[in-house]
Amino acid sequence: MFSAHTVSVVREAEYALMARVPDGALMRRAAAGLAAECVRLLPRVYGSRVVLLVGGGDNGGDALYAGALLAARGAAVRALLAGGSAHEGGVGALRSAGGRVRKFADGEADGAEMFDADLIVDGLVGIGGRGGLREPHAALAVLASNAPVPVVAVDVPSGVDADTGEVVGAAVRADATVTFGTHKPGLFVDPGAERAGRVRLADIGLGPELPGPGLVCPQAVDIASLLPTPGAESDKYRRGVLAVRAGSDPYRGAAVLCVGGALRTGVGMVRFGGGKGVADQVIGRWPEAVADFRDPQSSTDLSPGRVAAAVIGPGRGTHPANADELRALLDSDVPVLVDADGLTLLTGDGGGPLAGLLRERTAHTLLTPHAGELARLLDADRADVEARRLEHAARAADRFRCTVLLKGSTTVVAHPGAPAVANPTGTPLLATAGSGDVLAGSVGALLASGLPAREAAMCGAYLHGRAASLARGGAPISASDLLDALPLAVAELSRSRRV
Ligand SMILES: NC(=O)C1=CN([C@@H]2O[C@H](COP(=O)(O)OP(=O)(O)OC[C@H]3O[C@@H](n4cnc5c(N)ncnc54)[C@H](O)[C@@H]3O)[C@@H](O)[C@H]2O)[C@@H](O)CC1
């Protein structure tokens, strides 16, 4: 599990550590870690050409000291200073090692050194960056990103907000980022994550000074250790029965995909409730599901003894009868996942009473909005939600007192009082109709198997993303392809289980 800490937490830990180590020791450690990554990225060190982009702070200092280490090994290192001043000790060290230093003039559009380089090191700004990049930093960031040369970012790609992943204006697009002491949340959350490339942590001895993380990014072994595995004593009831309230006459496919997502993730049984037309379609595709042909709004089968969890919302509709159905579920003690139309029913003043019920629940409750749905739930702007995904997911989790899985280019999970989760899997190919219905069924299955809402959400998001990568070997996929690939993703994780 990768851990990330916000800038203010990192600063506090750094002050505590600096009091115990000699002056300049942390920067030397950081520079050594950075230089090691540069060596990995260069075809060879001796004779290679390295360009350092250097801002006025310690981020630039790291780049200069790492450049000095490379110059001492025979690399031709040139530093372009973005501001009037740069870390004095770093400039001195680079010059003593044979490196060259020049100021990058305001308005200069050339930066020819960059196009001839073997490696560019981005030390413009790190965790001290505030707001969008100013000039000439912004121009340098654009030139570096456009040069056909590998870029390694120092601590964070310049222009990416270390806490949120937000990018305002120009930002460096790095092939690799060497981050110091601990990961920063913005390296795991788009749009920042997409700018960071491969992220490597350089240990500078900060660990003992750090409190618990503000964000975690689970890896395959972490998800594998959470996933329930059926044992010899398992039967369909012990593995979990999931109630699915999805689909309606105009949206029958949503029911088929949601039930399929649950079955292909692994669940004891799916009990589908809905009108006859939809139920026929579900049973036609999934004969292993059990359809409740009673009054679809009936909640008589929703006692915790009969079902272990319920999913409601995909393609279900927003009629008063659907609100009654949601109310009955929220009134029960069964873990509930609310998606799509279910979220619309919770929105605005009209959704006030249902949202009130939601807040009072003690059973596990999970909302799975995309950015547009979350914006409506919070009465916020969709672009703001997309720019600062963590902040908005956390706000919704606090407001509704439940777990929130925000779908998107980085899926994040927020849960009151727990570290946020950034999902590392997924591809833009997941943005396809019905993909969310599959996810709802899949996470519902994990809830039914007994995982708490936060863990079910992080495992389901991980599997869904892996399934998208495994399906059709990277070719465009439909939601049905995801169903075929989900068991492969589960099997892959089982193989990575710690022994
Ligand atoms: N504090 C420590 O103990 C350590 C810090 N380290 C490095 O130090 C960095 C933090 O250094 P600083 O606190 O000096 O901050 P930075 O170097 O990240 O940024 C501050 C500099 O950037 C400029 N700046 C800020 N926002 C800007 C914007 N939007 N456009 C253009 N210029 C902008 C400021 O005027 C200042 O010159 C870390 O990211 C890391 O690279 C490492 O050496 C490890 C140890």
Ligand SMILES: [K+]
């Ligand atoms: K940087």
